[in-house]
Amino acid sequence: xxxxxxxxxxxxxxIESGMTIxxxxxxxxxxxxxxxxxxxxxxxxxxxxxxxxxxDVGLLVAAGKVRKLIYGFVTLDSIPLDPLFTAARERGGLExxxxxxxxxxxxxxxxxxxLSFLPxxxxxxxDVLAANPHLxxxxxxxxxxxxxxxxxxxxxxxxxxxxxxxxxxxxxFLGPDxxxxxxxxxxxxxxxxxxxxxVPTENLLDxxxxxxxxxxxxxxxxxIETPKGAHFTTCEPDYGRDELFQKHYVASxxxxxxxxxFNAEFLSGDEDAFQAAVERFHAEREKSHV
Amino acid sequence: MSNDITIAEICVAACSDIxxxxxxxxxxxxxxxxxxxxxxxKLTHSPDIILSDGEAFMMSEPPELGKSAAHGGTIEGWAPFxxxxxxxxxxxxxxxxxxxxxxxxxxxxxSLIGDWTKPKRQLIGxxxxxxxxxxxxxxxxxxxxxxxxxVESVDMVSGVGNDRAKAAGLKHHHxxxxxxxxxxxxxxxxxxxxxxSVHPGVDPQEVTDNTGFPLDASxxxxxxxxxxxxxxxxxxxxxxxxxxxxxxxxxxxVA
Numbered sequence: 397x398x399x400x401x402x403x404x405x406x407x408x409x410x411i412e413s414g415m416t417i418x419x420x421x422x423x424x425x426x427x428x429x430x431x432x433x434x435x436x437x438x439x440x441x442x443x444x445x446x447x448x449x450x451x452d453v454g455l456l457v458a459a460g461k462v463r464k465l466i467y468g469f470v471t472l473d474s475i476p477l478d479p480l481f482t483a484a485r486e487r488g489g490l491e492x493x494x495x496x497x498x499x500x501x502x503x504x505x506x507x508x509x510x511l512s513f514l515p516x517x518x519x520x521x522x523d524v525l526a527a528n529p530h531l532x533x534x535x536x537x538x539x540x541x542x543x544x545x546x547x548x549x550x551x552x553x554x555x556x557x558x559x560x561x562x563x564x565x566x567x568x569f570l571g572p573d574x575x576x577x578x579x580x581x582x583x584x585x586x587x588x589x590x591x592x593x594x595v596p597t598e599n600l601l602d603x604x605x606x607x608x609x610x611x612x613x614x615x616x617x618x619x620i621e622t623p624k625g626a627h628f629t630t631c632e633p634d635y636g637r638d639e640l641f642q643k644h645y646v647a648s649x650x651x652x653x654x655x656x657x658f659n660a661e662f663l664s665g666d667e668d669a670f671q672a673a674v675e676r677f678h679a680e681r682e683k684s685h686v
Numbered sequence: 687m688s689n690d691i692t693i694a695e696i697c698v699a700a701c702s703d704i705x706x707x708x709x710x711x712x713x714x715x716x717x718x719x720x721x722x723x724x725x726x727x728k729l730t731h732s733p734d735i736i737l738s739d740g741e742a743f744m745m746s747e748p749p750e751l752g753k754s755a756a757h758g759g760t761i762e763g764w765a766p767f768x769x770x771x772x773x774x775x776x777x778x779x780x781x782x783x784x785x786x787x788x789x790x791x792x793x794x795x796x797s798l799i800g801d802w803t804k805p806k807r808q809l810i811g812x813x814x815x816x817x818x819x820x821x822x823x824x825x826x827x828x829x830x831x832x833x834x835x836x837v838e839s840v841d842m843v844s845g846v847g848n849d850r851a852k853a854a855g856l857k858h859h860h861x862x863x864x865x866x867x868x869x870x871x872x873x874x875x876x877x878x879x880x881x882x883s884v885h886p887g888v889d890p891q892e893v894t895d896n897t898g899f900p901l902d903a904s905x906x907x908x909x910x911x912x913x914x915x916x917x918x919x920x921x922x923x924x925x926x927x928x929x930x931x932x933x934x935x936x937x938x939x940v941a
Contacts, residue, residue, distance in 0.1 A: 422767060469811035476810055488804035494797070498771045498817035517775070518817030521846035521854035527802045542855060572742035572755070573766035632756075 397564035397597070402618040404434040404667060407588040411435070411553055414463075416444040418504075418549070418584055420556035420577035421629065424450040424472040424637055428557035428590050430625035430667050435461060437666070446549055448500065448576070450629060451645065454480030457490065458649070464491035466549060468500035472642060479649040493528055495519070495546070503549035504576055507583035515543035554584035557626045558611070559634055561591040562600060565616030570604045571632035581615040590622040592634050624671055640681065641674060691911055693867050694719055694930040696885050697827070698920055699912035700865045701782060702726040704825050705735050712736045712744065712765070712779040714818075718925075718933045719865075720782035720827045721751065725924045726916060742766045751925055774814070777858055780823045782865075783815060787840040790879050790899040792861045793847030794819075794826060795840035802842060815844035819851070823860040829934050831866035833898040836879075848877030867934050869893045870909055871901075883909040 421427040432452045442463040447453050449470035456462050458480040470481040484490055498518035506514040515534055525531050534545040556577045560568040567589055581587040628638035648658035662673045701723020705713060713724040713735045725748055728735050737745045743755040744763035755761055773779050786809055787795040796815060800806030818824050824845060851859035864871040872882045881903040884890050890903035
């Protein structure tokens with residue numbers, strides 16, 4: 397089997413300005429944050445970002461990386477709104493395709509099936525159609541029903557974070573919800589997966605049943621071992637959301653001076669520096685509580 | 687027992703009533719009062735409904751209020767998000783959702799306030815509201831009934847109202863009731879919002895005054911009170927910490 401291990405910098409070096417990138421996970425859950433942080437460090441811009449969005453969207457939009465956003469929502473789950481995204485939205489100027497969640501998944505499925513569109517009831521009668529003038533409806537050839545024809549959401553690159561992988565890119569999701577990460581990979585030309593841990597293939601079933609092997613290496617271009625790579629979003633069962641840090645992110649994002657300080661403290665170095673800064677953040681909080 | 691019933695408890699019983707003829711389907715409930723209402727329905731008149739933990743699991747015994755399956759309860763099925771959209775499409779689901787705006791035909795907005803291109807306030811987005819309303823019964827829970835919420839026309843139709851559904855030919859569209867801290871509303875033959883009942887202790891004029899479109903509440907009956915059995919379940923079994931009373935403003939005893 398091929399050895400697909402690589403570094404964060406290798407994966408991001410193959411992404412070009414103007415590309416369409418899909419980001420797996422859901423809200424503030426199992427987002428490939430280490431890869432997102434590597435994107436922030438790059439000079440890549442004008443991306444079209446496809447996401448059921450969380451802080452991945454807020455961070456990339458605030459850093460000026462995004463020309464166009466295709467999304468079902470942007471939320472931090474335990475905190476309903478991401479202030480970086482809402483600020484960008486209220487400033488205007490972002491090109492947007494906001495879909496109903498089910499429509500979004502239909503678009504992924506169309507791309508994964510190599511169809512130009514798939515029909516769905518979701519969206520009919522709503523202002524999602526008015527807000528997305530590119531969307532067309534289609535009459536059923538078999539009845540008098542009419543459906544939204546959701547265009548395929550194809551991507552150049554999909555970015556995913558997983559619990560485990562082998563060196564060949566057989567991907568394992570150990571948490572309660574695989575979200576739509578398998579569809580992203582099938583809808584993309586290339587897929588990079590960051591993972592908590594790379595294990596020998598024969599050990600993949602040590603921690604979960606065969607049902608957890610939902611993404612085959614046939615869809616995976618490269619795997620990157622990044623412990624805590626989803627931080628501060630969830631990566632169940634390895635770790636939950638770092639709620640304290642998420643609160644700090646939100647409070648900082650609401651104030652320009654505080655945001656500059658946040659950037660300097662957490663986002664100015666590489667991934668190891670980020671993880672070290674998070675450890676310092678928690679150590680200081682603990683000290684001040686004693 | 688019934689001499690200190692709160693508005694929240696009346697609303698919980700009204701939410702529970704939504705499931706009276708549901709049978710075996712997934713009860714999706716957003717908010718504390720609707721969540722308690724669904725659990726109350728399962729413990730009383732509708733034992734067959736299927737509860738979720740708000741994450742990926744169907745629960746025959748739900749975990750403690752506000753907690754996921756990881757913290758207890760009994761899992762009876764797995765429903766990660768991909769399965770949820772499949773369930774929505776089969777129609778085997780009901781939702782009680784919230785709203786930032788609702789108009790007189792039940793069009794609901796949770797997406798944004800102002801103009802789409804440059805909103806005054808970006809809210810949560812349309813989320814699943816268009817798909818939910820196109821596929822299965824949807825009810826709304828409004829903790830603060832106000833003229834800013836019940837408006838002439840909404841800024842972005844997320845959940846589809848009766849007029850829009852008819853025009854779009856949606857066969858599975860079904861708006862049930864709107865439960866607020868003042869009243870229970872439903873829809874007339876022509877698809878317009880009307881008053882089904884006003885909560886005990888609420889002046890019907892208050893309902894009219896706090897609605898941004900014409901709404902006559904003068905001849906409405908009173909909303910039913912929870913029974914003693916229901917109160918016992920709400921207070922001792924489902925929500926011993928009283929989270930319900932924190933979701934509704936001025937949780938005064940009314941009866």
